[in-house]
Amino acid sequence: MNRTFPAILIFSSVLSGCVNTINQRVLDIGDETQLQKRSYQSRIFDTGDKERVLRATISTLQDLGFVIDRADLVLGSVSGTKLQGHQIKITVSVRPKGDDRMLVRANAQFNVTPVEDPVQYQNFFTSLEKSLFLSAHAGE
Amino acid sequence: MKTLSVFVLALLFAGCMQIPKDAFVVTPELLKQREIETRRYDGISEEDLLIASSNALQDLGFNLDNSETKLGVLTASKQRDATNRGEIAVLVLFALLGGQTSGAISKDQTIRVSLVVRPVLDSNGKPMEKSEFVRVTFQRIVRRMDNSTYSETLLNEKLFEDFFERISKSVFIEAQKI
Numbered sequence: 432m433n434r435t436f437p438a439i440l441i442f443s444s445v446l447s448g449c450v451n452t453i454n455q456r457v458l459d460i461g462d463e464t465q466l467q468k469r470s471y472q473s474r475i476f477d478t479g480d481k482e483r484v485l486r487a488t489i490s491t492l493q494d495l496g497f498v499i500d501r502a503d504l505v506l507g508s509v510s511g512t513k514l515q516g517h518q519i520k521i522t523v524s525v526r527p528k529g530d531d532r533m534l535v536r537a538n539a540q541f542n543v544t545p546v547e548d549p550v551q552y553q554n555f556f557t558s559l560e561k562s563l564f565l566s567a568h569a570g571e
Numbered sequence: 572m573k574t575l576s577v578f579v580l581a582l583l584f585a586g587c588m589q590i591p592k593d594a595f596v597v598t599p600e601l602l603k604q605r606e607i608e609t610r611r612y613d614g615i616s617e618e619d620l621l622i623a624s625s626n627a628l629q630d631l632g633f634n635l636d637n638s639e640t641k642l643g644v645l646t647a648s649k650q651r652d653a654t655n656r657g658e659i660a661v662l663v664l665f666a667l668l669g670g671q672t673s674g675a676i677s678k679d680q681t682i683r684v685s686l687v688v689r690p691v692l693d694s695n696g697k698p699m700e701k702s703e704f705v706r707v708t709f710q711r712i713v714r715r716m717d718n719s720t721y722s723e724t725l726l727n728e729k730l731f732e733d734f735f736e737r738i739s740k741s742v743f744i745e746a747q748k749i
Contacts, residue, residue, distance in 0.1 A: 485642055489687055494597045498708045499685035504641040514710045514722035541590040554595035
């Protein structure tokens with residue numbers, strides 16, 4: 432009994448495909464193409480002010496209950512973690528696209544799985560739009 | 572063996588749990604929390620306020636993890652004991668009554684804080700001179716005796732009041748250069 436229970440658990444978890452720790456998931460190629468992923472994870476804002484977009488991103492993440500892990504103006508990146516029984520980690524990068532536009536890209540993970548639902552990203556960008564008083568365009 | 576089962580079970584659930592639908596939606600509750608977590612300070616520059624804040628965090632025993640002064644961000648953490656007498660008393664009582672104790676007593680905790688300073692905007696959306704908002708958020712990850720963990724965001728209003736009082740004192744000390 433004392434050995435079979437964990438063995439069954441491990442076996443069932445492998446079968447169900449929920450636990451991927453046994454696989455190496457470094458490159459993590461799913462069903463989506465790189466381009467598809469980029470398109471729902473990115474938006475373009477009509478401003479050339481990188482600092483403004485980054486500060487709005489930080490405010491938005493705080494509004495959503497994230498604790499900021501790190502931020503870097505030169506790199507244009509912000510990372511945050513939300514802990515509420517579960518864990519959500521997000522990294523947002525902001526980089527200039529021409530002189531007067533900014534490309535914002537986000538990628539998130541929920542516990543041990545990547546967030547791949549475009550609706551979640553749409554919600555994030557809607558929250559960011561409100562904080563920036565600018566509307567986002569799809570692009571790239 | 573028991574620990575292994577718990578671990579595998581936890582992994583199983585972790586892998587299958589679904590992300591909440593409104594994970595990236597700002598709800599009215601979250602907006603209310605924003606008010607509790609934010610204070611306005613006038614008559615001090617962003618740089619001085621950041622310095623005062625980092626001193627206040629040090630006063631509270633936090634170690635600085637990361638900072639980006641150009642964006643007004645400070646993150647810090649500390650590890651502390653998390654045993655509490657109430658929890659132990661309940662378990663002892665339970666054991667005395669013949670119950671099987673699970674060993675689920677809190678052992679230690681990591682407390683994380685992020686503090687963000689941003690300028691107050693005037694009616695035209697321009698940053699005001701020497702008027703700043705400070706917003707602070709806390710999380711803690713508690714490890715139990717059986718090495719399982721649970722995590723939470725701290726939402727206690729009193730905690731924020733006390734914390735901002737520390738910052739105010741620190742700002743005062745900075746201003747006076749004592």
